[in-house]
Amino acid sequence: MTDQRAEQILARLTELRADDAPTRGGRILSYVYDPGLAVVDELARRAAQQVQHVNGLDPTTFGSVARMEADVIGFAAGIVHGDDAVGVVTSGGTESCLLAVKSARDRWRARHREATGMPSIVAPTTVHAAFHKAARYFDLRLDLVPVGEDGTVGADDLLARCSGDTALVVVSAPCYPFGVIDPVADVAPRAAALGIACHVDACIGGWVLPFWGEGLPRWDFRVPGVTSMSLDAHKYGYSPKGVSVLLFADRDAKRAASFATTDWPGYPVVNPTMLGSRSATALAAAWAILEYLGADGLTGLTARTRQATETLAGVVAGIEGLRVAGAPSGPLFAVRTDPEAAAGRGVDPHQWSDRVRELGWTLQPQPGLRQHGGPALPPTTHLTVTPVTAGIVDALAAAMTRAADDVRGRPPIDLSALPDALPALRSDAPLDSAAATEILAALGLAGDGPALPDHLAPVMALLEVVPAPRAQELLTELLARLNER
Ligand SMILES: *Cc1c(COP(=O)(O)O)cnc(C)c1O
Numbered sequence: 371m372t373d374q375r376a377e378q379i380l381a382r383l384t385e386l387r388a389d390d391a392p393t394r395g396g397r398i399l400s401y402v403y404d405p406g407l408a409v410v411d412e413l414a415r416r417a418a419q420q421v422q423h424v425n426g427l428d429p430t431t432f433g434s435v436a437r438m439e440a441d442v443i444g445f446a447a448g449i450v451h452g453d454d455a456v457g458v459v460t461s462g463g464t465e466s467c468l469l470a471v472k473s474a475r476d477r478w479r480a481r482h483r484e485a486t487g488m489p490s491i492v493a494p495t496t497v498h499a500a501f502h503k504a505a506r507y508f509d510l511r512l513d514l515v516p517v518g519e520d521g522t523v524g525a526d527d528l529l530a531r532c533s534g535d536t537a538l539v540v541v542s543a544p545c546y547p548f549g550v551i552d553p554v555a556d557v558a559p560r561a562a563a564l565g566i567a568c569h570v571d572a573c574i575g576g577w578v579l580p581f582w583g584e585g586l587p588r589w590d591f592r593v594p595g596v597t598s599m600s601l602d603a604h605k606y607g608y609s610p611k612g613v614s615v616l617l618f619a620d621r622d623a624k625r626a627a628s629f630a631t632t633d634w635p636g637y638p639v640v641n642p643t644m645l646g647s648r649s650a651t652a653l654a655a656a657w658a659i660l661e662y663l664g665a666d667g668l669t670g671l672t673a674r675t676r677q678a679t680e681t682l683a684g685v686v687a688g689i690e691g692l693r694v695a696g697a698p699s700g701p702l703f704a705v706r707t708d709p710e711a712a713a714g715r716g717v718d719p720h721q722w723s724d725r726v727r728e729l730g731w732t733l734q735p736q737p738g739l740r741q742h743g744g745p746a747l748p749p750t751t752h753l754t755v756t757p758v759t760a761g762i763v764d765a766l767a768a769a770m771t772r773a774a775d776d777v778r779g780r781p782p783i784d785l786s787a788l789p790d791a792l793p794a795l796r797s798d799a800p801l802d803s804a805a806a807t808e809i810l811a812a813l814g815l816a817g818d819g820p821a822l823p824d825h826l827a828p829v830m831a832l833l834e835v836v837p838a839p840r841a842q843e844l845l846t847e848l849l850a851r852l853n854e855r
Contacts, residue, residue: 406758417658463573466600471504478537516744520696521548525556549698562595576601612652691717704750720827
């Protein structure tokens with residue numbers, strides 16, 4: 371391309387991107403999934419380019435879309451032993467989860483035509499936020515079952531919450547916050563006996579656990595009673611963002627996820643997923659990558675991921691004042707303060723992750739959480755390990771160790787007096803944008819321009835003491851301002 375204006379525009383984008391966290395090289399341990407293979411990125415780029423202007427809305431006009439979807443769905447079903455499973459390709463994990471809920475809700479309604487109440491979703495506290503979103507969008511009650519401090523949930527506790535109102539039980543393989551695989555094998559068959567659908571959220575695990583090797587509990591379609599499963603190709607399928615697979619054991623469940631109308635004057639609409647017009651670029655990239663890697667390629671990459679995960683978990687175990695939370699299976703884990711650390715020798719995970727970030731590595735803080743009817747969950751730092759991590763593990767381990775040395779003994783930031791000092795934080799009245807801005811300003815989080823804090827520990831401390839609805843409004847305001855002038 372030689373057009374000068376076009377070159378200048380691209381140069382400007384390069385400048386904008388310079389401030390982003392690096393998406394390749396293993397410096398960020400969440401959000402991005404780096405196989406460490408340049409050929410995969412190049413392949414994805416070229417595949418996406420070939421379908422740049424395709425509209426996935428209509429697979430009868432663009433037959434390549436249906437073909438690529440069939441291949442990606444077939445690959446996904448094969449690795450999770452869904453021999454008769456059917457599926458859809460969505461724009462990501464959230465959309466897959468939303469549609470699993472919509473399908474279960476509509477099938478529940480079809481079976482309970484007389485019902486006047488709201489159907490429910492039963493799930494452990496650790497279930498992904500996408501199910502909170504689904505419950506709110508689609509008017510279901512989310513019935514959260516407390517987990518232990520180690521992130522595990524009892525199958526009996528989940529089943530005890532199930533009733534005639536339950537449209538769906540959700541279990542994860544693994545859950546995001548703690549990397550624990552929920553008791554799929556104990557839940558799904560018993561849910562089935564009650565006539566309740568069971569979704570396995572394998573958004574993050576779906577493309578990696580099948581290749582992990584020994585030592586995992588059963589979690590896939592070999593467990594009777596699993597009715598749907600989500601697997602994000604844009605995580606351990608190494609695709610660019612915008613592609614996930616939602617599998618159903620039953621064709622009618624897939625039909626119930628879709629939308630059709632012939633009741634308007636335009637073209638007859640059939641949308642198997644939530645979008646209308648949709649890009650095929652991420653699908654083509656995922657298709658090409660999965661064709662290229664195949665099960666062998668994914669097995670090799672997973673071996674690197676597993677090795678790096680075990681090394682890093684060992685590093686954490688060796689750091690005084692920290693420990694891995696619970697007993698995760700797979701490539702995710704959370705790090706918490708060691709409750710048995712000697713007095714004054716504990717490491718606060720939030721201040722630790724801020725310090726690790728200053729040393730050049732981005733880990734993800736997770737605030738502590740009070741559970742209804744269960745133990746408080748500790749503040750943690752989340753790590754998602756990818757194949758590229760294997761190549762940089764020593765440097766990362768050094769940063770983790772040094773950061774702990776630098777912050778050891780610092781007490782957690784305590785903002786528990788804040789709601790008393792700032793009554794607006796406690797009131798139930800909904801906040802409008804102006805009122806939310808005032809509170810953010812009082813907290814030093816809103817200036818004239820966009821304001822994002824350098825350190826996240828104070829923000830986490832805030833979230834730990836402010837009632838959830840208020841915290842949600844404040845974060846919404848903070849983020850909304852980022853692209854407003
Ligand atoms: C990532 C993830 C999701 C949501 O996926 P997005 O692709 O971010 O929309 C859902 N469940 C789990 C367990 C996840 O890790």
